[in-house]
Amino acid sequence: MSKSIAVEIINNVAKISLNRPEVFNSFNREMAFALQDQLKECASNKEVRAILLTGNGKAFCAGQDLKEVTDPELNPGFKSILEEHYNPIIQLIRSIEKPIVAAVNGVAAGAGANIALACDVVVATQNAAFIQAFSKIGLVPDSAGTFFLPRLIGFQKASALAMLGDKISAEEAERLGMIYKYFTTEEFEEESMKLAEKLAKMPTKALALTKAALNKSLTNNLEEQLNLESQYQIEAASTADYKEGVNAFIEKRKPNFKGE
Template identity: 45%
Template sequence: MAGEPTDLVLSERREGYRVLTLNRPDRLNAFTGAMHEALRAALDDAVADETCRALLLTGAGRGFCAGQDLSERRGGEGRAVDLSQTLDQYYNPLIRRLRDLPMPVVCAVNGVAAGAGANLALACDIVLAARSATFLQAFARLGLVPDAGGTWVLPRLVGRARARGLALLAEPLAAETAEAWGMIWRVHDDAVLMDEAHRLAARLATQPTAGLRLIRDALDASETNDLDRQLDLERDLQGRAGRTPDYREGVAAFLEKRPPRFTGGAS
């Protein structure tokens, strides 16, 4: 069931997956503490649901997420604000949670993704974007450092030179350029973005969920492992994957020349 229109994060159950929608369209879905809490609760609820095997994250209205709502971060006259507390309390746990979910996450960027909103999108497993969407590392405009994992993910996605340009110049990047640079998976025309995102989430929800999680673990570890460590990790993860019911089902379906019926269970 969809959440009420006043909810800060709408949660909608679909067959095999959930749609989580950031819902402050009048503020381009900029984050407040309350919206962080709502998203945390929605993620908890999805993980507790054994029938949920994928997530689709998007934003209501004309934007995905404009990052932090700065009206919550004003200091009094002559008083500084400790932004590190915001990261410790909200953004860092959110990014860690997304990277550690037991299911794949599709992000549909339906408009501007700025600041922490851009890096929230890039923390997801597969990012789709509307052709009109833009990505903006807005932090330098405020004298700040990219956060929500931005300084980690950008060099790995687009390389050192492009990451520095995006961070230091704080210029918007068109979705088609983001796709060409390998920052996101695919661009779609605005009118079909959500249809394509739903199609992808529904597909992932029928796949071997435990195996997909192990693939993600291996790819994440490869960022810092040398080849020997990565080969050892592949060995260990493959051993775990081979003990899952989905592996047995995949082999049986291949030999019997039929579509597999994966259940998503771990070993």
């Protein structure tokens, strides 16, 4: 297993840590493939009911390792970087039928920022920052930045951030609706894990259907979305977790969901 990714399972939460702290967890080819492998493993592992994606060291992820793309021997080329590294990561994040929390522990720049924003719930430490750094070196946002950012904060603000490359603080990111919330430095690690553990204990079949419905809402019209909600609600109502939830409500007790 690659040392560029660290994984541990805690209370049905797979904590995946980007682990190249010496280069602020910037992506090279090895780490990109290692993250894909771990996401696939988490998708199929029944013990895992939620995923927490974070970074080791001072940064969450500084984006692409520029040393790799400027090295004539190592450079895989931008076509490979996008089609083999980042695009599959984004597709996995959105297709995995488990909630994924991005716990942004420091700077999230370029592809690092956009990978975080593709997750289901994004939290950050108060010292974190989000930067669409692409324009600073003559590139365009990738890793679905042009897809998710305008939907999160609006077209005009997204356009300005993508072009100007402003650094956005965690507090500002929360205010804009870019992230769910931020925590103090002291609270961050405990609270982000607590959030992931809470999701892991919820009816994760229903959460997976909710995630799928939100994915479809990005392209569906109203009629299509209403029909999809009906379909998914019928599916959710057939789960054991729905029956457990109703029984727990009637019996005035805490439900014991199993993701079934």
